[in-house]
Amino acid sequence: MTEPPSSTATESEGATWMRRGRRYLAPLLVRRFPPEVPFGFVGRALPPHADVDLRIEAHRVPPARSLEIVHGARAVAEAELEGGRGGSATAELEVERTAAEELGRAIAQRTQELWRVGLRFVANGSSRSRAEGERFRLTERLTALGFRTRIPRYETKEALEPTDLLATESRPTGYWQTLSTDGLAALFPFVDETLLEPAGILVGLALANASPVFLDRWSHSSYSWGIFGTTGSGKSFAASLLVLRTRWLRPETEVFVLDPLGEYTGLVRALGGTVVRLADRSAGRLNPLDPETTGGDRREKAGRVAAMLRALFPSLRDEEAAALDTAVSRLYASDGRVPTFDDLLGEVGGMTPPPGRLAALLEVFRSGSLSAVNGPTTFRPDSRTVAVDFSGVPDDQLPFHLAYVLDWAYGRLRSHPGPKLVLIDEAHLLARNEPTAEFLDRVVRHMRHFDAGLLLVTQNPDDFLARASGRSLLRNLYATAFFRLPEVSAEARTFFGLGAAEAEWLPKARLPRDAGYSESLWRIGEWHLPLAVVASTPEYEFLGSALGTRSPPSTGP
Numbered sequence: 001m002t003e004p005p006s007s008t009a010t011e012s013e014g015a016t017w018m019r020r021g022r023r024y025l026a027p028l029l030v031r032r033f034p035p036e037v038p039f040g041f042v043g044r045a046l047p048p049h050a051d052v053d054l055r056i057e058a059h060r061v062p063p064a065r066s067l068e069i070v071h072g073a074r075a076v077a078e079a080e081l082e083g084g085r086g087g088s089a090t091a092e093l094e095v096e097r098t099a100a101e102e103l104g105r106a107i108a109q110r111t112q113e114l115w116r117v118g119l120r121f122v123a124n125g126s127s128r129s130r131a132e133g134e135r136f137r138l139t140e141r142l143t144a145l146g147f148r149t150r151i152p153r154y155e156t157k158e159a160l161e162p163t164d165l166l167a168t169e170s171r172p173t174g175y176w177q178t179l180s181t182d183g184l185a186a187l188f189p190f191v192d193e194t195l196l197e198p199a200g201i202l203v204g205l206a207l208a209n210a211s212p213v214f215l216d217r218w219s220h221s222s223y224s225w226g227i228f229g230t231t232g233s234g235k236s237f238a239a240s241l242l243v244l245r246t247r248w249l250r251p252e253t254e255v256f257v258l259d260p261l262g263e264y265t266g267l268v269r270a271l272g273g274t275v276v277r278l279a280d281r282s283a284g285r286l287n288p289l290d291p292e293t294t295g296g297d298r299r300e301k302a303g304r305v306a307a308m309l310r311a312l313f314p315s316l317r318d319e320e321a322a323a324l325d326t327a328v329s330r331l332y333a334s335d336g337r338v339p340t341f342d343d344l345l346g347e348v349g350g351m352t353p354p355p356g357r358l359a360a361l362l363e364v365f366r367s368g369s370l371s372a373v374n375g376p377t378t379f380r381p382d383s384r385t386v387a388v389d390f391s392g393v394p395d396d397q398l399p400f401h402l403a404y405v406l407d408w409a410y411g412r413l414r415s416h417p418g419p420k421l422v423l424i425d426e427a428h429l430l431a432r433n434e435p436t437a438e439f440l441d442r443v444v445r446h447m448r449h450f451d452a453g454l455l456l457v458t459q460n461p462d463d464f465l466a467r468a469s470g471r472s473l474l475r476n477l478y479a480t481a482f483f484r485l486p487e488v489s490a491e492a493r494t495f496f497g498l499g500a501a502e503a504e505w506l507p508k509a510r511l512p513r514d515a516g517y518s519e520s521l522w523r524i525g526e527w528h529l530p531l532a533v534v535a536s537t538p539e540y541e542f543l544g545s546a547l548g549t550r551s552p553p554s555t556g557p
């Protein structure tokens with residue numbers, strides 16, 4: 001073959017290469033994978049100095065078809081075993097048969113799936129010989145890792161064709177591979193444009209090769225993320241870091257923090273924000289009954305008030321709950337006045353026959369420990385960062401307080417333009433009972449319409465998996481980070497599609513008190529990435545002093 005003349009043509013093709021503009025492209029396909037794909041092999045196959053692109057596309061194979069494929073593979077291995085080839089071939093066939101059996105079981109249990117994966121490397125160079133030299137060195141590295149490669153001949157164009165979403169375009173042999181979920185996962189992590197989202201914030205460094213991962217919350221179908229992990233695993237620190245970096249990149253972002261333990265007071269003050277501590281009566285009042293939070297929609301407000309009161313009085317009998325619903329709807333059916341709990345007590349007092357213990361229970365708003373919320377709203381912060389600190393609130397009242405504060409925050413999200421971030425720590429408190437779990441789910445589903453994202457922080461994903469509303473919420477998180485978990489339940493594994501190796505690794509993920517950073521597994525869309533969450537020195541100093549002011553747990557008002 002001769003070198004192409006330096007014509008004005010932008011594209012020309014040889015048997016095994018292609019020229020585009022000034023670049024020569026030399027594609028390489030994988031003929032055969034090693035029996036075990038080394039985890040993170042891409043980092044070794046593509047060192048930073050290599051001028052090689054890798055593109056992977058993956059299409060899920062439907063479970064029924066996956067089982068057919070696996071059963072087919074087992075049948076072939078069995079037929080060959082019966083044919084009795086003997087020696088090392090027999091051993092290899094037995095391994096294949098067992099692997100197919102195991103994979104078949106995993107697919108039936110939905111812990112693994114099969115993927116049709118399109119994979120191609122392209123070595124680049126400013127001349128044909130440079131590109132081919134780059135491809136030669138890549139071949140050597142892949143061979144050392146146990147791969148068998150193939151150079152497409154007279155098929156360069158087909159190998160380089162852009163991805164068609166339906167995967168129907170013709171491709172050379174060796175382009176398509178069938179891989180299990182674990183096999184596909186082994187192709188990650190590697191630096192790819194999806195993990196270097198241009199307007200994104202740094203979420204962590206890949207544990208495999210320290211490459212940074214940047215995510216742009218605002219560029220996906222859901223702006224909400226979740227963080228799970230055991231106590232001390234670094235969740236609140238990571239959440240603060242994400243808030244800080246979000247603010248740094250988009251200073252106009254409004255931040256609301258629902259802070260059950262009073263951990264974020266320092267951070268919010270350091271950011272120039274306002275903190276209201278509910279247990280501290282002088283801080284101002286949020287009237288849970290104010291329909292301002294639903295933009296004046298009184299029917300919608302009545303539904304939310306009923307939900308928050310049921311969270312406060314979980315022992316209500318059916319007839320009491322029905323009477324409460326009636327009283328609440330009457331409260332909002334009348335004029336456009338802003339009701340207070342005195343008005344609700346008035347409604348209940350006027351009911352005949354008297355609705356069981358309802359009046360006695362609601363008395364807590366007139367003369368008991370909740371009298372602070374009986375009255376018009378006086379807390380109207382004008383800063384862009386607001387935290388509500390629930391420390392000191394009695395445990396049995398926490399879901400109620402969280403519910404109306406969330407309702408209030410939601411009202412603010414609706415009424416303010418621009419990006420907003422809502423951080424809810426110890427979110428299991430809302431997942432614990434049905435009405436607040438449902439409300440939280442609804443909030444998350446609608447938030448995006450108001451340019452808002454949630455950062456949900458809690459210890460155990462199982463708290464959310466136990467209810468349909470919790471599962472729905474989890475499905476609406478675009479990114480989910482798992483820090484150390486004492487164990488990963490079978491439900492969590494299945495729900496999040498975590499592989500066996502990942503589930504075994506999570507209880508061993510390193511803690512910040514030992515490592516100085518926290519290890520985590522991020523599930524970002526369909527990607528699974530082990531990341532180190534690391535703060536830079538200035539960030540650490542800023543957060544260290546801000547988070548250092550954490551108020552002692554459960555001090556009374």
Ligand SMILES: Nc1ncnc2c1ncn2[C@@H]1O[C@H](COP(=O)(O)OP(=O)(O)OP(=O)(O)O)[C@@H](O)[C@H]1O
Pocket residue numbers: 229230231232233234235236237238459512513516517518533534535544547
């Ligand atoms: N990435 C990190 N780098 C350095 N220090 C960290 C990091 N993450 C957490 N820490 C430190 O580790 C300690 C525990 O972290 P943090 O409070 O965030 O844990 P948590 O998961 O929120 O625990 P809990 O469930 O008890 O609230 C804190 O003192 C924090 O400053």
Ligand SMILES: [Mg+2]
Pocket residue numbers: 235236237263425
């Ligand atoms: Mg915490």
